[in-house]
Amino acid sequence: MILFKAFKLGLTLCLCLNLASSYADTKLPDLEADLDEQSLSNPSYIVGQHWFRKLHGSKRLIHFPPAYDYLRNALAKLLPHTELYQKNIEIGLLNSAQNNAFVLPGSHLFLYSGMLSRIKNEQTLFALLAHELAHLDLKHYERQNQQNKQEQSKALLMIGAGIAAALAGADGEASSALLLSGIANKAENNLAYSRIQEQEADRQARKYLIQADLDQNATSELFLTFFQASIGREPIEFLSTHPIPETRLSDSINTEPAKSILKQGDQTDFNQFRASMLGYRASLLLEPNSYLNSQITNENELNYAKALSAYLSNQTLEALALSPLLDETFVNQAYLKALILIRNQKLEDAAQVINKKLEINEGHLAFIELSPSKTAISKLSPTNPKLLQYEQDIINRIHLSQARKHKNLALTWAYEAQIAFSNGKTKAALKLLDKAKPEANKEELKVIKEITTQIKHTVDLENTYDLTQS
16 A cells, blocks of 8 residues: 555656646745735745645635634734734635645645644644744745755745646645645755754744743644654654654643643634534545544534535535534534525525624625625725735625626626636636726726736746746
8 A cells, every 4th residue: 555655646746747847947036034924025925825826726725714714813813922024824724634734935824624633622723823833933934945945946846746736636645745745845854844943933832822821731732642643653744744853742841730721711613613624524535424423522513514514515405404403603604504505595594694694794705705785895805905815715706796697798707817816827817807808898997907917917026936827
């Protein structure tokens, strides 16, 4: 089996290195950090955003706004204690059996659904997020690659190969291994995150946790959980891409008394997030309910995760049968219930769920998108810099839906172009914009011009570093 996996990985690597070979001779950017991590004048952001868009177009990307809302709020508790200029992080959730999380340069963070099978309380999740933020804050990617341009070239090549493999539909394990190899930048068995950098990140993460009045001892639980899961098995992915400094255990194990359970805070929102991620993870399995039964003990969370898994697996009747058990006081469960009712053409019942949530928060994008009227969207701009990509995605989809409803070809193609570009399909986006122009009136041309200018400016900057467009 191991030899077979190695053969698959080798074959995928051979095929995908050809797809990504244009990165081999890349004109490498000077990755010394700009003050603003998310500015187009910052080379790190340009490189990171390029790969973020590629991953954003992956079939494994999770599209479930309540989960992103939770993760954004969790990060907001830690970000004020970092030295990052921008106190927000672009986030992506990937549905995979992998137990991993990683960051890309320019403040981008990805978390795998499989990770939540290991992380079972919010404090441990905070420890993981703090560790990843520390890598960004300490500019480990920039520092490592500034020292060795040759290895930076290898990293860009491997990232390109991994994303090309994923987009080409290659075996999930193989493409993920290639991608993470690029991100971790393996070179002669030395990972990009050196053991010194891991030690720095561990210690910096604990500082964030202390300043945020969170449990610094959760770092011990985080890594002990991973170590125990790896006993007698291959190391889980997170440990493969985050090498173990010799001092990790002694550093992580703090002599201060552990916080009382009563001081851990309300775990309700975390538990709903975890159930969402496990519901996605279960949808990849032949026996999803058995997996969920082994992971979740709370009846409400279990029913919700099973309903989500059934919905994602197109088990329409099973999802509908579970929908009365969903608790609408939880945003994620109300959102899922609305989705299930809409799929089953129970539009009046869905509207009641949606309207209740919009009465509480009229600007809630996820429910505006599900609402038949979508009246509030006229107040929002798809290029608002304060919005994260998942929020911009919702606005783009609403604009596209409205354009199609009014049979407006020019704006339909314009918003399709914006969505295509955010999914890493630059050439397709520009072709759609060219199609849209002859169909547009004066006001529509302004929208098309704004989208075109934004895309071409980004592409011009990426071309400076020979980041090939697709």
